[in-house]
Amino acid sequence: MSNAKQTKRVTPGSRETLLHMLETLPDAVFVVDDTEAIIYANASARTLSGTTREEACGTSLWCGALHLVSPSLYQAVHKAKETREPTEVTYVSPATNRWLHVSLSPTDEGLALFFHEQLEPLPLQHALSQNEHLYRDLLDSVGDGVMIVTPEGLVLDINQLSLADAHLQWEVVVGTPLTDLPAWSSDSVVQEHLRTAIARAARGETVRFEAKIHPRTDLSLDILMTITALRDASQQVEYLICAGRDITERKHAEDELRVLIDAIPQLVWMARPDGSREYSNRRWCDYTDMTSEQYQGDGWLQAIHPDDQQHVLEVWQRAVQTDGPYETELRLRQGTTGAYRWFLVRAMQHKDDQGTTLKWFGTCTDIDDQKQAEQRLKASEENWRVLAETVPQLVWTARPDGGLDYVNQRCRDLAQTDAEHLQGDGWSQFVHPEDLERVLALWRHAFATGESFESEHRLKDCRTGAYRWFLVRAMPMRDETGQTVKWFGTGTDIEDRKRIEEALRQSQERASTLMDSNIIGIFATEGEQIVDANDTLLRMTGYTREDLRAGRINWMSMTAPEYLARTRQAQQELATQQYLTPYEKEYVCKDGSRLPVLVGRVALQHHSSQAIAFVLDNSARKELEQRKDAFISTASHELKTPLTAMKLQAILLHRQLAKQGLQASAPTLSSMETQIIKVTRLVEELLDVSKIQADRLEYLQETVGLDALLHEVVDTMQPIHATHTIVVRGAAPCSLVGDKDRLGQVFINLISNAIKYSPGAETVEIDLSASEETVAVRVHDHGLGIPRAQCDKIFERFYRATDPNQKAIPGLGMGLYIVAEIVRHHGGTLTVESEVGKGSTFTVTLPCKRGARADGAHATRVI
Numbered sequence: 001m002s003n004a005k006q007t008k009r010v011t012p013g014s015r016e017t018l019l020h021m022l023e024t025l026p027d028a029v030f031v032v033d034d035t036e037a038i039i040y041a042n043a044s045a046r047t048l049s050g051t052t053r054e055e056a057c058g059t060s061l062w063c064g065a066l067h068l069v070s071p072s073l074y075q076a077v078h079k080a081k082e083t084r085e086p087t088e089v090t091y092v093s094p095a096t097n098r099w100l101h102v103s104l105s106p107t108d109e110g111l112a113l114f115f116h117e118q119l120e121p122l123p124l125q126h127a128l129s130q131n132e133h134l135y136r137d138l139l140d141s142v143g144d145g146v147m148i149v150t151p152e153g154l155v156l157d158i159n160q161l162s163l164a165d166a167h168l169q170w171e172v173v174v175g176t177p178l179t180d181l182p183a184w185s186s187d188s189v190v191q192e193h194l195r196t197a198i199a200r201a202a203r204g205e206t207v208r209f210e211a212k213i214h215p216r217t218d219l220s221l222d223i224l225m226t227i228t229a230l231r232d233a234s235q236q237v238e239y240l241i242c243a244g245r246d247i248t249e250r251k252h253a254e255d256e257l258r259v260l261i262d263a264i265p266q267l268v269w270m271a272r273p274d275g276s277r278e279y280s281n282r283r284w285c286d287y288t289d290m291t292s293e294q295y296q297g298d299g300w301l302q303a304i305h306p307d308d309q310q311h312v313l314e315v316w317q318r319a320v321q322t323d324g325p326y327e328t329e330l331r332l333r334q335g336t337t338g339a340y341r342w343f344l345v346r347a348m349q350h351k352d353d354q355g356t357t358l359k360w361f362g363t364c365t366d367i368d369d370q371k372q373a374e375q376r377l378k379a380s381e382e383n384w385r386v387l388a389e390t391v392p393q394l395v396w397t398a399r400p401d402g403g404l405d406y407v408n409q410r411c412r413d414l415a416q417t418d419a420e421h422l423q424g425d426g427w428s429q430f431v432h433p434e435d436l437e438r439v440l441a442l443w444r445h446a447f448a449t450g451e452s453f454e455s456e457h458r459l460k461d462c463r464t465g466a467y468r469w470f471l472v473r474a475m476p477m478r479d480e481t482g483q484t485v486k487w488f489g490t491g492t493d494i495e496d497r498k499r500i501e502e503a504l505r506q507s508q509e510r511a512s513t514l515m516d517s518n519i520i521g522i523f524a525t526e527g528e529q530i531v532d533a534n535d536t537l538l539r540m541t542g543y544t545r546e547d548l549r550a551g552r553i554n555w556m557s558m559t560a561p562e563y564l565a566r567t568r569q570a571q572q573e574l575a576t577q578q579y580l581t582p583y584e585k586e587y588v589c590k591d592g593s594r595l596p597v598l599v600g601r602v603a604l605q606h607h608s609s610q611a612i613a614f615v616l617d618n619s620a621r622k623e624l625e626q627r628k629d630a631f632i633s634t635a636s637h638e639l640k641t642p643l644t645a646m647k648l649q650a651i652l653l654h655r656q657l658a659k660q661g662l663q664a665s666a667p668t669l670s671s672m673e674t675q676i677i678k679v680t681r682l683v684e685e686l687l688d689v690s691k692i693q694a695d696r697l698e699y700l701q702e703t704v705g706l707d708a709l710l711h712e713v714v715d716t717m718q719p720i721h722a723t724h725t726i727v728v729r730g731a732a733p734c735s736l737v738g739d740k741d742r743l744g745q746v747f748i749n750l751i752s753n754a755i756k757y758s759p760g761a762e763t764v765e766i767d768l769s770a771s772e773e774t775v776a777v778r779v780h781d782h783g784l785g786i787p788r789a790q791c792d793k794i795f796e797r798f799y800r801a802t803d804p805n806q807k808a809i810p811g812l813g814m815g816l817y818i819v820a821e822i823v824r825h826h827g828g829t830l831t832v833e834s835e836v837g838k839g840s841t842f843t844v845t846l847p848c849k850r851g852a853r854a855d856g857a858h859a860t861r862v863i
């Protein structure tokens with residue numbers, strides 16, 4: 001190799017003697033200029049270096065004297081040049097393995113080097129020799145290829161490993177530029193890389209890089225090259241140590257790893273220790289649509305959303321600088337669509353045994369769906385809050401440990417306190433003391449088991465101080481691992497429901513008490529079928545529960561035949577007004593016996609075909625009534641005979657006294673007779689009532705002229721009732737067939753009542769009218785009148801109006817009962833119109849033209 005630099009030649013002349021002397025010296029002498037180019041080499045030097053004079057001159061010492069080159073010499077040359085002081089160095093020639101002692105003397109133009117070969121090391125040099133050996137041993141024993149090069153890149157020394165790889169000799173290599181070694185020169189890119197690295201290292205920088213080299217054609221190695229500058233005492237870069245570590249296996253492993261990484265369905269990347277992106281897997285490239293050239297170094301940042309770039313870069317640089325963990329969330333651009341998706345990016349260092357970071361491994365996990373879900377959750381949480389504040393319920397949330405962490409305004413209103421006082425377990429002070437233990441136990445159980453919570457308990461409404469019932473429910477919300485992350489709870493005011501429930505419970509209790517009582521028979525009907533009945537009804541009727549279940553009880557079939565008409569009428573009433581005024585009837589029991597009952601019924605509001613009926617055993621009352629009727633009948637019979645006797649005797653006495661002229665006693669006797677007549681009338685009425693009851697009232701069948709009959713009645717009554725004028729208006733020129741006395745009794749009764757119940761009035765009017773078929777008699781008074789509600793009842797047996805003014809007027813409530821019965825018997829009707837305080841009108845309508853003559857010649861009595 002030749003040095004292109006212009007060098008001076010030392011020519012014989014004035015210094016000829018000196019040169020001659022030098023030529024004869026047994027020691028090798030080199031004179032070099034400032035650039036370390038050889039300007040003179042004596043014969044011994046030429047022998048030692050194996051070059052001719054021509055070859056030696058002009059070449060670099062480090063190329064021209066290969067056998068002598070060593071880092072120690074290099075170091076010494078630099079020291080001498082620097083200090084301009086003579087110096088010495090002793091070392092073992094790597095070429096000859098001989099000890100060399102070199103004296104270096106600075107000259108005007110450069111440096112003179114005197115090489116003295118020693119066979120045995122001098123005692124003085126002993127320690128030094130050990131160091132030199134150590135150096136060589138070290139150099140050859142290290143596992144890396146080591147080259148010592150000048151700052152210009154010339155090889156000063158090279159260890160055996162590097163030589164063996166390249167199949168080269170030390171002598172061939174030393175003095176040549178490192179970049180020209182086959183390992184580097186075979187690839188111009190790698191060669192340029194090395195050249196740049198040496199230049200940087202020559203400036204004092206430690207440079208590290210990876211390269212694929214080819215020490216020989218059949219060998220390619222991946223090496224991690226580290227070039228370190230070594231400085232002298234004045235901090236000048238003296239020479240460079242290039243250590244090339246064989247990382248072929250690691251690279252191979254890395255290649256395999258890359259294949260693996262490419263197969264990972266995730267975005268994966270690798271970065272160098274300085275943070276520059278080295279590799280991104282296929283998935284990453286596909287996603288970002290970036291090539292390896294584009295993402296290299298800091299290129300990958302272009303794939304990140306502009307808004308995230310600054311932050312990501314800061315976090316990444318901090319991680320690289322502090323060698324700490326790296327984790328961030330960022331939006332990565334989808335190369336083909338330009339759309340951004342959220343990713344979680346994490347990276348970890350791969351370190352060597354000494355803990356030095358060799359590489360960063362990073363992953364990008366697509367969390368876009370999660371992010372979107374988070375955003376939706378956030379939005380839905382906001383919605384939820386709005387909802388929670390607007391619903392009419394108490395709404396709250398609790399942490400997984402059960403402590404409240406949110407309450408809505410309604411909770412705060414109820415407790416009349418702020419949210420802080422309700423948080424944790426602050427809410428418990430508002431629970432009714434009687435419910436608290438139960439509620440706490442339920443709550444503890446719920447959050448221990450993760451089951452939902454439900455409780456009905458009382459909470460204090462601090463606005464009123466009263467407790468109200470609430471239905472409180474809570475559900476746990478779980479994450480994907482099933483862990484409870486929150487409890488959502490509501491409280492619904494059920495105070496009204498509770499009240500209704502209580503009322504219902506009480507009414508059910510009352511109903512069941514009634515049902516279970518022995519007093520009243522109760523049954524439920526569906527149409528004519530009895531579908532349910534209490535024990536009392538079954539006992540009354542003799543049916544069994546089995547009969548009931550088998551559908552063998554039908555209330556219509558149970559009704560005694562003579563009550564069927566009344567029952568149908570009752571059924572009609574039920575259909576129109578949903579309930580039935582209790583009425584008397586008789587049931588035919590299972591054994592055929594008769595049971596007098598009082599029955600009432602109510603239809604179910606929403607199921608008109610269904611009804612509930614109650615049945616009272618009426619037999620005791622009926623029996624009593626019969627006995628009473630029998631008594632009245634007997635008593636009135638018993639009374640009638642002596643009364644008739646008394647009446648006759650009074651009349652006889654009256655006549656006798658009149659004959660004897662004893663007129664003084666006449667009024668007393670008349671009054672006696674009047675009272676006897678009144679009592680007789682009462683007794684007769686009692687007898688009539690008894691007969692009606694027993695259906696044994698007798699009637700004559702005769703032709704009655706109504707006009708005549710009425711005038712007769714009025715003529716008889718007017719003298720006795722001086723207080724009122726009885727006015728008869730109109731006429732009824734027709735006759736009918738009936739019992740004249742009984743019809744007379746009808747009009748006497750109505751006119752008597754009209755007079756009796758109009759104490760302040762002066763007249764009673766009787767209007768007669770007739771049509772083709774009927775004749776109507778209206779008895780009108782201006783008296784007390786009858787309340788509307790009682791108008792129907794006055795025709796019942798023994799009924800008297802309840803008004804105190806009317807009650808003050810004596811009577812037994814039999815008259816209208818008998819009148820109604822007589823009119824009914826004659827096929828007529830009896831109605832009343834009345835207004836309290838104004839008067840009443842009783843109208844009797846009778847059918848006429850019943851095919852009989854009005855003279856009454858043929859009278860027959862009917863029963």
Ligand code: ADP
Nearest residue numbers: 753754757794800801806811812813814815816
């Ligand atoms: P009493 O013997 O009580 O008069 P009634 O059967 O004749 O019995 O009448 C029944 C009831 O009807 C009476 O108690 C009375 O309250 C009422 N009443 C009957 N007629 C009249 C009338 N003209 N004016 C007002 N009330 C009457």
